[in-house]
Amino acid sequence: MARIGVFICHCGENIGATVDCFSVAAEAAKLPGVVYSVDYKYMCSDPGQSKIKDAIHEHKLTGVVVSACSPRMHEPTFRKACAEAGLNPYRCEMANIREHCSWVHEKGEATTKKAFDLVRTLVEKVKNNHSLEPIKVPVNKTAIVIGGGVAGIQASLDIANGGHKVILVEREPSIGGHMSQLSETFPTLDCSQCILTPRMVEIAQHPNITLYTYSELESMDGFIGNFNVRIRRKAKSIDEKLCTGCGLCCTKCPTKKIPSEFEQGLANRTAIYVPFPQAVPNKPVIDRTNCRYFQTGKCKVCQKFCPTGAIRFEQEDEIIEVKAGAIVLATGFEVKDAGFFPEYGYGKYKDVITGLQFERLASASGPTQGEIRRPSDGKIPEKVVFIACAGSRDPAKGISYCSKICCMYTAKHAMLYKHKVHEGTPYVFYMDIRAAGKNYDEFTRRAIEEDGAKYIRGRVSNLYEKDRKLIVRGADTLLGGKPVEIEADMVVLATAAVSCKDSESLAQKLHVSYDSYHFFAEAHPKLKPVETNTAGIFLAGACQAPKDIPESVAAASGAAAKVIGLFSNNELTREPVVAKINQTPPPVFSTCMGCELCMQICPYQAIDKEEIKNRNGEVIKTIAKINPGLCQGCGTCVAFCKSKSIDLEGYSNKQIYAEVMAVIND
Amino acid sequence: MGGRKMGNLNEIAAHLLQNDDVQLIIGYGEGSAGRVRPLFVSNKKATEKLLFDSRCTQNLASYLYKKEITCLGKPAIVANIRTLRGIIRLAAEHQLEDETIIALAVSTGDDVKELRRLEDMEQYLSEADLQLKKEDKALLDKLNAMTIADRWAFWQQEMAHCIKCYACRQACPLCYCTQCTVEINQPQWIPVASSKLGNMEWHIMRSMHLAGRCIECGQCGEACPANIPIHLLPIRLAEEIRELYGSVTGISKRESCEMSSFQPDDKEKFIT
Structure with missing residues (x-):
């Protein structure tokens, strides 16, 4: 027989001023099965909790209804109190008479009646509650980091230095990401490569890190602490053990006119190539779509010259399966491609380039050895126009957001240009200067005041080529819209930072949510910025939203801290509110018909098949099986199952039905 | 009005039983008052009673998983279009395995087709008229x-x-x-x-x-x-x-259920 205790909280004035808590408690005491009912000013306080504990002992309660605020905050408090008094915590439920009643209604009889109704339904539910035990799942203490840019590098090193194994997966032939392409970094103007390459080498040498370059995530299943990930290691067409990275093959390769991705098309590479001299690993790959042998069946020049015989034309993609407890997504961003800016003549005029291309021009290791020379004729430009917000903050272009890094790097570009071409003049067309960050505003002021960058607040309306000059027309909105025309030698577009092309399919493979721009979504914009909605998968860097280097690194360390926190436990404890397929032992019987439709409907891929065997070991039935480690207790399968063979622990059909019936049968 | 006996159907059925390819034929036989009724035949002689005509519209697929029928052995089933679609859908929902039944497809005339695999049934259905009555x-x-x-x-x-x-x-x-x-x-x-x-x-x-x-x-x-x-x-x-x-059911063993599946390009006009 159920012995229920009801505890009505006044929440100070929050509930007490609107609901007559005393009469709710008095009425509740008359409900069948209720053996104790009391109201109190603050149930969550120590004396309030003691009231519950004492009543459990004194009245031998089998269930508790705390009628107070939303369970979101204090359900754990009251369940813990019950557990301390020896009552299974899942026999305690909360009736929300604050958010659902006192806060949304005026004081009055009807309000008190509603509060009582809420209590009454929960009493009926609790009568059907039974004891549940938390679920324990083991934790595999290996992390997978996807993406080897600065965020992925930082996250990998932090986790590895925390003593855990890391598998770093990078799809390009080398790690380094966009940061390795940059010339100097704001706001300190320190050389990007100089600060990044030591970290890259550290990755390669770290005993806890396994690096898979030229590899991509193929598929993932499993759950927090227990992910199974398949990684496609694309054929590099070389034997990495034999290759010494001498580079002879690259110099001998006859296909030399392939625009280099690393140089942003400003220089060429060969078909067998290392993307840049500081690459990690510093071993070439064959780009099969451009390789003469793979396209025509004849060539093999690299094989002829390779001193160690490391070329492997017959190599195939390899799929490896790894297990991990956590995944960090650090896949970064892309810059918007050429076709996006017809109005700025990108792709049409050779001397209209993107910010990333300017980085390569300004880089000491770039195609011009750091001299600012325009792509069309190699001339040193006398006037350079920088256009900020090229695509960003432009709802008409479908990119409403601010790319965030452009104001700063445009100021940096203007500065670098001025430092390298003293007689040159940089012009910057901008909408606003967004320089929020440590030493950021000082930096942009320096570009304007010390380096003489001419900032024009306005947008460019027209850009065309005339006598080998680029005529840039716009308006200066600070001078009442006065038309401005500049005869520039080169134009640099601060192109919008966008999500990677395949980020959507990656998100779907990992069951991670993403926003309308296909950036991965954090679990909470303020309080869970590096978590995703999928437990055990974390975010680092610009795959979440445009981020600069310090922010990416900070997020990466944040994600690493979450991973290390997760790995500090040998097993995870999970709420036992999960779905279960009915089974009666033995002989095992289940009403599940094995139609497998619930397997499709489960948003968490938590349902698998299970074979039921008889005593002779023969399979008599194949039924669904829910993995309690993966199940999030959403109840979708429960609603869908035609034979009602699934039930949700803690929210069983019986419990909900009792609750609903209590409301109907007033 | 007597049922038009089909030599072809009866011969095939008898042959299947004789060769022990199946142990049971699920089909139609003459009932009372000019009606047909389901007929379950497990000996060769009784196959004479099998018939198929325009009255045979019942979907017999529902017998395929009934315990009292499944215990009789591997069946062959006289299958109109409805029955075939039923078989395919049951397979799609993992209630039937491939090559555990033989369908004797009889949609028109004397032409009985012996379909042993789900794939053959899918092929047969792809040419069939799926219109409502x-x-x-x-x-x-x-x-x-x-x-x-x-x-x-x-x-x-x-x-x-x-x-x-x-x-x-x-x-x-x-x-x-x-x-x-x-x-x-x-x-x-x-x-x-x-x-x-x-x-x-x-x-x-x-x-x-x-x-x-x-x-x-x-x-x-x-x-x-x-x-x-x-x-x-x-x-x-x-x-x-x-x-x-745009989906049609009972035509492919690999079909899913639209109510339990989600595709990113699904129309969502019901969400307003």
Whole structure:
């Protein structure tokens, strides 16, 4: 027989001023099965909790209804109190008479009646509650980091230095990401490569890190602490053990006119190539779509010259399966491609380039050895126009957001240009200067005041080529819209930072949510910025939203801290509110018909098949099986199952039905 | 009016039994009062009684998983288009395995095709006419043209005749659950007795359980002793799903259920 205790909280004035808590408690005491009912000013306080504990002992309660605020905050408090008094915590439920009643209604009889109704339904539910035990799942203490840019590098090193194994997966032939392409970094103007390459080498040498370059995530299943990930290691067409990275093959390769991705098309590479001299690993790959042998069946020049015989034309993609407890997504961003800016003549005029291309021009290791020379004729430009917000903050272009890094790097570009071409003049067309960050505003002021960058607040309306000059027309909105025309030698577009092309399919493979721009979504914009909605998968860097280097690194360390926190436990404890397929032992019987439709409907891929065997070991039935480690207790399968063979622990059909019936049968 | 015996069908059936390819033939035989009835034949001699003519519209697929039939051994089943679609759908829902039954497809004339694999049945169906019966189409059009209030009144009046015999459920090839929602009494979702609300609840639930699965055979309506056109409910839902997602059921063993699957490009016009 159920012995229920009801505890009505006044929440100070929050509930007490609107609901007559005393009469709710008095009425509740008359409900069948209720053996104790009391109201109190603050149930969550120590004396309030003691009231519950004492009543459990004194009245031998089998269930508790705390009628107070939303369970979101204090359900754990009251369940813990019950557990301390020896009552299974899942026999305690909360009736929300604050958010659902006192806060949304005026004081009055009807309000008190509603509060009582809420209590009454929960009493009926609790009568059907039974004891549940938390679920324990083991934790595999290996992390997978996807993406080897600065965020992925930082996250990998932090986790590895925390003593855990890391598998770093990078799809390009080398790690380094966009940061390795940059010339100097704001706001300190320190050389990007100089600060990044030591970290890259550290990755390669770290005993806890396994690096898979030229590899991509193929598929993932499993759950927090227990992910199974398949990684496609694309054929590099070389034997990495034999290759010494001498580079002879690259110099001998006859296909030399392939625009280099690393140089942003400003220089060429060969078909067998290392993307840049500081690459990690510093071993070439064959780009099969451009390789003469793979396209025509004849060539093999690299094989002829390779001193160690490391070329492997017959190599195939390899799929490896790894297990991990956590995944960090650090896949970064892309810059918007050429076709996006017809109005700025990108792709049409050779001397209209993107910010990333300017980085390569300004880089000491770039195609011009750091001299600012325009792509069309190699001339040193006398006037350079920088256009900020090229695509960003432009709802008409479908990119409403601010790319965030452009104001700063445009100021940096203007500065670098001025430092390298003293007689040159940089012009910057901008909408606003967004320089929020440590030493950021000082930096942009320096570009304007010390380096003489001419900032024009306005947008460019027209850009065309005339006598080998680029005529840039716009308006200066600070001078009442006065038309401005500049005869520039080169134009640099601060192109919008966008999500990677395949980020959507990656998100779907990992069951991670993403926003309308296909950036991965954090679990909470303020309080869970590096978590995703999928437990055990974390975010680092610009795959979440445009981020600069310090922010990416900070997020990466944040994600690493979450991973290390997760790995500090040998097993995870999970709420036992999960779905279960009915089974009666033995002989095992289940009403599940094995139609497998619930397997499709489960948003968490938590349902698998299970074979039921008889005593002779023969399979008599194949039924669904829910993995309690993966199940999030959403109840979708429960609603869908035609034979009602699934039930949700803690929210069983019986419990909900009792609750609903209590409301109907007033 | 006597059934037109088909030498071809009977010969094949006899042959299958003789070779022990199957142990049972599920088909149609002459019943009483000029009607046909399901016939279960396990000896060669009795195959003479098998017939197929225009009266043989019943979907026999529902016998394929009934325990009292499955214990008789591997079956061959005389299959019209409806039965074939039922078989395919049952396979799609993992209730039948490939090559565990032989379908004797008889849609027209004397031409009996022996289909041993699901793939053969899919192939056969790909050339078949899957249109609704004319009278069903007419009534459906009439119902679609009604206002919501009139339609509701129509069904309330029809459902008032329901006696909760569950013949519709027994006839449906897709109602294979060993435990039906109506038989659960902890909690009792749907009242046992025939009542206005309970009848409506049962039929709405049955239709929802068939949404995205119904193969539009109309067997439930034919089985109804109260002559309620209940088959139009799941058929109407099938129409709706076809319109939304373009999918047809009972034609591929790999098909899913639109109600349990999600594709990023699914139309979401029902979300407003």
